[in-house]
Amino acid sequence: MKRHTIIAVFPSRGSLIDAVERVKALDYLKIKHSAVIVKADDGETVVLEDDISVSEGSIAGGTLGSLMGALGIAGLGAFLLPGVGPIIAIGAGALLGGLIGGATGGLTASLIDLGIKDDQLDELAGHLSAGRVAMVLDAEAEVDVLGRLQQDLQPFEAEITTP
Numbered sequence: 001m002k003r004h005t006i007i008a009v010f011p012s013r014g015s016l017i018d019a020v021e022r023v024k025a026l027d028y029l030k031i032k033h034s035a036v037i038v039k040a041d042d043g044e045t046v047v048l049e050d051d052i053s054v055s056e057g058s059i060a061g062g063t064l065g066s067l068m069g070a071l072g073i074a075g076l077g078a079f080l081l082p083g084v085g086p087i088i089a090i091g092a093g094a095l096l097g098g099l100i101g102g103a104t105g106g107l108t109a110s111l112i113d114l115g116i117k118d119d120q121l122d123e124l125a126g127h128l129s130a131g132r133v134a135m136v137l138d139a140e141a142e143v144d145v146l147g148r149l150q151q152d153l154q155p156f157e158a159e160i161t162t163p
């Protein structure tokens with residue numbers, strides 16, 4: 001199977017929604033990753049993708065790290081400390097765990113790329129006409145996918161291209 005990056009530009013959101021069901025039903029195309037780019041009439045652009053951003057990785061890593069740090073310090077017997085000692089020890093463990101987890105989660109998310117590059121999506125969003133919608137697919141297929149996909153999406157007035 002050959003890997004393809006396919007861009008389908010639709011005249012409206014409604015035609016995109018109908019076309020998604022058609023694309024999911026195609027047996028000759030195996031979708032690995034996807035993204036949708038919407039450009040409103042006022043020029044505002046929204047990109048929805050299945051990739052994990054650096055900030056999402058940092059938040060997830062920081063949350064898990066702070067929880068594990070707090071539980072780890074509590075498990076070491078922080079409650080045996082007199083006065084406010086347990087609160088300080090558990091808080092310090094949560095802070096340290098959150099910092100380490102956030103850095104690790106952010107680094108991991110930046111190293112993992114699920115197929116479609118963010119700069120490609122940003123560039124495509126810049127070229128997209130106002131009021132239009134684009135679907136970007138990272139897929140595998142054994143056939144000449146562009147011609148066949150153009151025929152399958154013809155009722156939805158899609159323009160099929162590659163980057």
